[in-house]
Amino acid sequence: MIYFDNVSKRYSDGRSTALEGVSFQVAPKEFVSIVGHSGAGKTTLLKMLIAEDKPTEGQVFFESLDVHQIPRVKLPKYRRKIGTVFQDFKLLPHKTAYENIAFAMEANGRSDDEIAENVPQALALVDLEDKIWNFPGELSGGEKQRVAIARAIVNQPDIIIADEPTGNLDPIATYEVVQILKKINDLGTTVIMTTHNKGVIDELERRVITMDEGRVVRDDNQGKYVL
Amino acid sequence: MITAIKRIFRAGFVGFWRNAFVSAAAIFVMTVALFVIGATMMLDTLLGVSLENIQAKVDINVYFVTSAEQTEIDALQRSLEALPDVAEVVFTSREQALAEFSERHQNDEIIMQGLEELGDNPLGASLSIRAKETSQYEGIAAFLKEQQAVEDPSAPLIDEVNFVKNKEAIEKLTAIIGAVEKSTFIAMIVLVAASILITFNTIRLAIYTTREEISVMRLVGASNMFIRGPFMLQGIMYGIAAGVLALLVLYPIVLWIGPETEEFFQFNLFNYFVSDFAYIFTVLVGSGIVLGMISSMLAVARYLRV
Numbered sequence: 001m002i003y004f005d006n007v008s009k010r011y012s013d014g015r016s017t018a019l020e021g022v023s024f025q026v027a028p029k030e031f032v033s034i035v036g037h038s039g040a041g042k043t044t045l046l047k048m049l050i051a052e053d054k055p056t057e058g059q060v061f062f063e064s065l066d067v068h069q070i071p072r073v074k075l076p077k078y079r080r081k082i083g084t085v086f087q088d089f090k091l092l093p094h095k096t097a098y099e100n101i102a103f104a105m106e107a108n109g110r111s112d113d114e115i116a117e118n119v120p121q122a123l124a125l126v127d128l129e130d131k132i133w134n135f136p137g138e139l140s141g142g143e144k145q146r147v148a149i150a151r152a153i154v155n156q157p158d159i160i161i162a163d164e165p166t167g168n169l170d171p172i173a174t175y176e177v178v179q180i181l182k183k184i185n186d187l188g189t190t191v192i193m194t195t196h197n198k199g200v201i202d203e204l205e206r207r208v209i210t211m212d213e214g215r216v217v218r219d220d221n222q223g224k225y226v227l
Numbered sequence: 228m229i230t231a232i233k234r235i236f237r238a239g240f241v242g243f244w245r246n247a248f249v250s251a252a253a254i255f256v257m258t259v260a261l262f263v264i265g266a267t268m269m270l271d272t273l274l275g276v277s278l279e280n281i282q283a284k285v286d287i288n289v290y291f292v293t294s295a296e297q298t299e300i301d302a303l304q305r306s307l308e309a310l311p312d313v314a315e316v317v318f319t320s321r322e323q324a325l326a327e328f329s330e331r332h333q334n335d336e337i338i339m340q341g342l343e344e345l346g347d348n349p350l351g352a353s354l355s356i357r358a359k360e361t362s363q364y365e366g367i368a369a370f371l372k373e374q375q376a377v378e379d380p381s382a383p384l385i386d387e388v389n390f391v392k393n394k395e396a397i398e399k400l401t402a403i404i405g406a407v408e409k410s411t412f413i414a415m416i417v418l419v420a421a422s423i424l425i426t427f428n429t430i431r432l433a434i435y436t437t438r439e440e441i442s443v444m445r446l447v448g449a450s451n452m453f454i455r456g457p458f459m460l461q462g463i464m465y466g467i468a469a470g471v472l473a474l475l476v477l478y479p480i481v482l483w484i485g486p487e488t489e490e491f492f493q494f495n496l497f498n499y500f501v502s503d504f505a506y507i508f509t510v511l512v513g514s515g516i517v518l519g520m521i522s523s524m525l526a527v528a529r530y531l532r533v
Contacts, residue, residue: 108448
């Protein structure tokens with residue numbers, strides 16, 4: 001489903017290299033964790049996938065689509081196939097949990113009826129039915145991240161990208177968020193997650209790609225956190 | 228499509244009210260900018276009118292000999308009127324010239340006595356010629372000179388052409404008019420450019436506060452139009468509000484200055500403001516809309532780049 005073909009990213013000063021000859025593929029319905037120290041290139045890798053950043057060499061494919069050949073006007077449509085979750089949640093502070101999720105559906109041009117039906121369902125999936133009218137400021141870190149996940153899945157994307165989703169969370173909230181991602185994966189959505197939380201990886205028992213200094217150093221099917 | 232437009236409108240209005248303070252700042256700056264444009268418009272009109280007034284006072288007079296035949300004068304008048312540069316030719320008969328002369332000097336006994344003693348009317352008929360542009364008097368004067376040259380010297384028709392006397396004054400006036408028009412045009416361009424820059428920066432600042440929101444919109448796959456739309460709408464609303472405010476500020480000023488201009492320029496600025504209100508309204512509110520929309524578009528474009 002996703003193919004990274006010998007992808008390299010060098011910055012213009014000629015010395016710093018974010019990625020060096022990265023190749024791997026992700027099959028549909030897989031749950032892939034990408035681990036590595038800060039600066040190992042994990043986030044750059046995800047940015048390549050949502051076309052936020054261009055590789056210096058190599059190609060990234062989403063199914064048969066070369067991601068970096070997509071015309072700019074068609075990028076929004078492509079990005080709707082991908083749900084994104086970030087360490088800092090990126091919720092709009094002046095909108096309630098409901099409005100934050102509805103907003104993503106509005107941007108996708110979904111009808112008001114669909115929004116009224118799907119938003120509560122998405123919030124139910126992340127166990128937040130009772131916080132539907134709360135503003136992000138009134139939610140805990142874990143709850144905010146769950147709203148963000150609900151927003152990412154509400155448009156039924158083919159794939160969820162989670163960049164350090166547990167980076168700001170306490171151990172209990174971390175556990176809850178990982179369980180929800182697992183549940184989403186079990187329902188048939190591909191998940192790609194970056195993390196440097198050893199506990200999360202060892203508990204998951206799914207595929208782990210280990211990166212170091214821009215290179216893929218390990219790729220284990222039922223991996224552990226080894227660095 | 229209709230849902231999308233509805234949502235863009237709703238988001239635009241909500242954004243306008245939620246960022247009331249930023250909106251107020253943007254409207255204030257734009258009001259100042261549009262006021263400057265409006266005031267320049269008024270000044271330009273006033274200058275135009277006064278230039279026209281001065282230009283109307285400039286003419287060439289052809290004085291005929293007292294024995295001139297009316298048919299010959301008519302023929303010259305017709306050929307003058309046929310010239311493309313001539314705006315108007317006014318004929319003054321000998322009798323009219325005398326009546327005007329007597330009226331002007333009615334309190335001067337010596338002159339009136341002298342006139343009585345003469346018994347006959349010493350004044351000739353005359354033609355007063357106005358050109359469309361002050362620069363065209365030279366050509367008309369040349370034409371009259373030609374006419375004089377072909378005349379029979381023993382029985383001349385034209386006694387005197389007074390252009391030569393006025394020549395220096397006319398040339399000076401032409402130069403002054405040209406300079407005033409040029410400098411108001413330059414001043415207007417500079418002021419308008421400054422207004423656009425200030426407005427653009429204010430709106431950019433207003434949008435800077437929502438850059439986080441824009442990045443989230445892109446993240447969830449909102450199309451560029453869906454992101455840009457509400458901001459453009461807000462820019463348009465700023466423009467309309469600022470245009471109306473600028474008109475409200477202009478109103479008392481022209482009301483107050485109207486009688487003064489009436490006295491000085493024989494042109495009441497307030498009457499112009501009222502009679503041409505539709506035009507002034509369109510220009511100010513229209514430039515407000517264009518200014519707001521383009522500024523918003525440029526400002527958002529910065530955050531839409533991939």
